[in-house]
Amino acid sequence: MTVKTVINAAGRSVPLEINGQPVVPFKGVGKYKPVGRKYSPPIPTCCDYPDDGNKVVGSLAEALQKCGICNGMTISTHHHLRDGDLVSNKVFELASQMGIKDLVWFPSASFPCNDPVIKYLDDGTINRIEGSMNGPLGRYVSEGKMRGTAVLRSHGGRVQAIQDGEVKIDIAVLAAPTADSFGNAKGTGGTSACGVLGYAKTDSMYANNVIVVTDNLIDLPCFPMEIEGNYVDYVVVVDKIGIPEKIVSGTTEITKSPDRLLIADLTASFLEKSGILKDGVAIQAGAGGTSLAIAVFVHKILKNKGWKARFGFGGSTKYMVKMLEEGQMGYILDAQAFDLDSVASIERNANHIPYPVYNAYNYHSKGNLTSMMDIMILGATEVDLNFNGNVVTHSDGYLLHGIGGWQNCLNARNVILPIPLFRDRIPVIVDEVTTLCGPGELIDVIITERGIAINPLRQDLIDSVKGSGLPLKTIRELKEEAEKICGKPQKPDFEDNIVAAVKWIDGTVIDVVRKLKI
């Protein structure tokens, strides 16, 4: 079957229809403004729920049946349990046993622990995944084995799709480290603590049916609740919702790689010399080894200068907690806790606050936290000569990562990508990205071990570091340097079949991933 495609505003060939539903091609940053009213779930009536508030049912299978699980439904889960999640796979195991077909799995992200769902994709229980696909799942999709077309959205794009009704969740199955029988739930406490449950919050408010699954049922009220019981239909108690050591890394550690430390060092000096890093700054950095090293170097600068960051937006780590506790950061607004120190800090520090993504990343919000951030440290698998970024495929064409909050974070004032110039002979700076995830107009600075390239659109930044002694180069010079060392790479061969659509934060299609010719 051939699909009608058009060239979108980013110059990419995209379809007008995905999985039988019409879609809007990307129109440019901030150009697409849908009208109408937000989607809303059916109106519930409180008298249909137990007066004593006890919504506990015998098993997850029973809860799914009570929710009326049937063919073609959309089931959502969250990824706060990360690689230790025991709940998502269980849902599809049960659905498969019940003979249900053609489900759409709508996770906030998937992890290697979710690879077993491949057998439910094979047997037709699941038609497609609309969410991130890593490792073997990505490979499965790239090789054209999934029945439906995958849809990749950012964390904020997922909220947008729920709010504008692009995705209607039939059943949200929400794993909760602690919950009460009414369905109030939080991310702390118990043996499977993950810190926060922000990604699940939107699901709880918009899904037709909501099931809370916990291994730590406590007496009412579960406080402070992130998921409110008033949105919840059923509560299921299981032995274990997750494997603790895989939920959060016991500890996140800064990189030991001398090359990555060099990049981190260079990034910190860029932040300092450009004047972006200053008293009262708002900053976000991830949990990767290089980002952590940058956080440590930035902390040192703040300390030496006697400055204090107004707030940090997490992905929180122990290094951010250290800044908070030593007085170099006013608040941590936290969408997810990456290590045990951060989980503990949420309970210990009043200024370490769970902060749901729909307040930070959502296109249908009346403003967002990300556009108020001064410093945003992100990664990429590829960046091209126009500063366009790719985070979902590798240069060999395989889909290997989700978008996460990456696209949403591009709205920050200064978007900085500290990346190696090449990884095991694979150049990171290329002529044209394999898959476009973020338009170059939003990406400001590329920092590699062999030099810094500033987007020509940011003349102010270029001026700010003139004469600073920093190794400034053009992005073309960096690309040529990489190719001189690694050789000019060939391009992967694709078939016409579209295996995944990449959505922009506004719900339009910015690019697609095609099936690899193998």
Next chain:
Amino acid sequence: MKKLVAIAGNAGPKVRSDCEITLKINSEGGIIVDLLSKVKTLYGESIVKLASEVLEFFGIKHADVRINDSGALPFVIAARLEAAVKQLIKTDVDYLPDFLIENNYSSDRDRFRFSRLYLPGNNPSLMINAGLHSADGIILDLEDSVAPEKKAEARILVRNALRQINFYGAERMVRINHGEEGLKDLRQIIPHNVHLVLVPKCGSVNDIKLVEKEILDIQNVFNITNQVFLMPIIESALGIENCFEIARSSENIVAMAIGLEDYTADLGVQRTFEGKESFYARTRLVVAARAALIQPIDSVFSDVADMDGLYQTVLTSRALGFEGMGCIHPRQIPVIRQGFAPDETEIEKAKKIVLAFESARQEGLGVVALGSKMIDPPVVARAQRTIGLAIRLGLIPANWSDEIPLQRNQVLKKTV
């Protein structure tokens, strides 16, 4: 029995930027390349083409080549294949990748050798970015970091690295093996702009003479005019006893280092953090080097996680008179550099002494005084040396004395 299958290079779950070549030469069937590579999509064609070129260069027309690649750069693949070929056939020719013009720089006798970074000679992944870490010297090591059965392939890899990797201005050094293996190393590396050869386990003048003669022979054959400097490493009791003679045994010797692991083993004692057991050897080596007008260089500090310990050791080392130290991890480089550089107090004191000396000289005074204190000529010399060092390290500008006219006047008044 003649060897039929050759294996060269490295593969395995932890190996990166390298490849393992399995080569079998056949009598018919042409060249068949079996490529297993994570960059096959991006570089598959060019890898197969390179392999065919290398085999053709050595006159091999029929062979099975299996390449298990983890992202090796072309010069690495070529080196591994050449090593495999040379296990199977006898040949005098070398497959040389292009020599980068960026690598065409020279060194000089008095350049800083504060930090010199050791790189295992058979591990390409550590070499590629080594020059980015601003070490004064990069040492491609063919000796202790290379297993005996890997010496031949490491030599070829190091040779190609010297031609293909940009070390961004670092002094290009190679540590050769002791004895006959070391002479083989020289034949492979000297024609490729090696600035300095480290001569390990140097026990007597004869060790230097052998190396020097071999280098001279190679230089004559290849018509090389660049001087190749030598840095003997003294690693035994005998070496310490002979170190002054060794130090002045060749005009090519610019520095002399001590290797404490072997030295303490030779003495039959433990190497300690305090280093009392090697105090005599270190001071003796410093004195011998100074007497021979070359740089005394200290042993490496082996705990790469202990930066405070390293810094303390550098300070001790500097206090004993050493002018540099080996590094085994790039993160040690800035610590060593900082440790050997004069600190602010030293520089300020040296400035005052030098200014006092200058003004005394201008006024024709025979005696230099700073305040009420008389300054002896050796003190002036040391201060001048500190200032020279600070200027070369970029800690103060070369015209520093122009910028402080006020202080100059104050000093003048005091000296009158």
